[in-house]
Amino acid sequence: MDFGTVLEAMRPDLKRVEDRLLEETALEYPLVGDILRGLIGAGGKRLRPLLVLLAARAFNYDLDRLVPAAAGIELLHTASLIHDDSIDHAELRRGQPTLNSVLPPEVVIMVGDYMFARSAMLAASTMNPRVLAVFANCLGSICDGQLREIFAARRADVSLDDYQRRIYGKTAALFAGSAEIGAILGDATDKEIDALRRYGGHLGMAFQIVDDVLDLRESTDHIGKPAGHDLRQGTVTLPTMLFLQNRLGDASSLALVEHVLTESAPGDHEVAAAVLAIRRSGAIEQAIELAWQYVEQAREALEAIPEGETRDMLAALAEHAVERHY
């Protein structure tokens, strides 16, 4: 099954999540509602809500229970992006101006907090304490990942273990939680819930590695935010780590990449040259290979759930995480 078929089949159900999300942007503060509608309306891929739905679909698939949870997860993700963009001073997200490029920082912090609150209200509306515990833990993991990223910034000596812990917190934990919440609300068995949680975690790791690759591989127009952003921020991602640790360039390119990473305000031409050196080194291909290993682990985790259409859809989603180009 290919991912386009999955999206086609799930479109009506995802539309319900979309409508629920837009309800949350009806805020009466000046400017805020409009910008949020822009941010949420611009979409993003809705992979996390899709995961909530698919994780339940092999079991008891009750959209009235699932839609608020799926919308809550996506809103939690959106709230974390708002604070993340504010920290990174990012100007573009999903090709749209970020909140922090238009509103003062104090408003951005509070709007992010407010979105956290609304996401928690959506999760609370499931009235399922286990769902809420997973939800709260996801928020904790995201912050933990972000703090690790902040404290590791401008350091070239990051280990693979550090990187994995950081991206698990920042990204994979919410994928794991999305699948876990879907399975809980679908009344799956504990064994199946655990398998889907592991599936989501592996999928999330693959997804973040590819995100880090795209930041180096694609043009600004293509990914809707400036290319080489991680490098410019001093964040070591997997391709950069492989480039440095496996010494995949000559002495001068290695020195250049280290310089760009550790320098507090590297020049545009230095960043561009560092991106090019990493692109040509084979580091990107090595990183993609590791992402495929996570997809393989995700597929293995799926063996614990019943064979059938939904399992094929989940497998297609895992492959899409690596095959995507934006």
Added chain:
Amino acid sequence: MDFGTVLEAMRPDLKRVEDRLLEETALEYPLVGDILRGLIGAGGKRLRPLLVLLAARAFNYDLDRLVPAAAGIELLHTASLIHDDSIDHAELRRGQPTLNSVLPPEVVIMVGDYMFARSAMLAASTMNPRVLAVFANCLGSICDGQLREIFAARRADVSLDDYQRRIYGKTAALFAGSAEIGAILGDATDKEIDALRRYGGHLGMAFQIVDDVLDLRESTDHIGKPAGHDLRQGTVTLPTMLFLQNRLGDASSLALVEHVLTESAPGDHEVAAAVLAIRRSGAIEQAIELAWQYVEQAREALEAIPEGETRDMLAALAEHAVERHY
């Protein structure tokens, strides 16, 4: 009963909340854990945890259920202070340096988020969906109050209704939620839960009015943060509103206070003169009178719960909200 007696009686139970809170500061990020221990250890008055406990004490008083909820509420409050101080660029809180005076803004935002997450985990550990819904709503109300405050800043034409909505969101909603959560966990009836929620809301209104009064009435040393801070930030609080609306000064002091409020960077001597004009005008006494009216409504709400020691303790807490000097 006086408030000292209440505190004495509740000390061992509050100590358990304190210990639970300190567990939450054991973070492994550089500097963060120590500063949080300073912030949480410096105390604050723990009125919200006290309220959670007292609201249950007239019913089924089970500390194993109550302590995580009470710690969760206090941590939610602490998280909101972290973001609030970061927005206000405050340097002191509870007489201690704020996080944002020591750490870069991106760390402060994330540590605040992380504390929200930990507070939600504590609330989730009650496994009570109703408690969690109240908890999520409280966070939403706090953000709503903060956003209202931000958007009303540097405007002298604030109405009493605006002010009441703002301080309900910013402060009273969490007092209401604390009492409601205590009553829910104490297995009170719906009527009693509702009465305690109303009691908490009135108490919170009185508390915030007095906080706003203290900002004008007391010296920096006494309240652990700079006096006249609200005025300097362009925030109209009740005494200032009464001063302006009831024209409690001569034309030049009225003009001075309006100038300080609307000016983006008023001078220190202007702020001090404006504080003095409001202090001498009788506006503070009028504000305190309104605070006593809220205490009276809080006492009336208590009539719906059983007579006895706990009800007397709650009444003493309401009086303390106005009689306190810091």
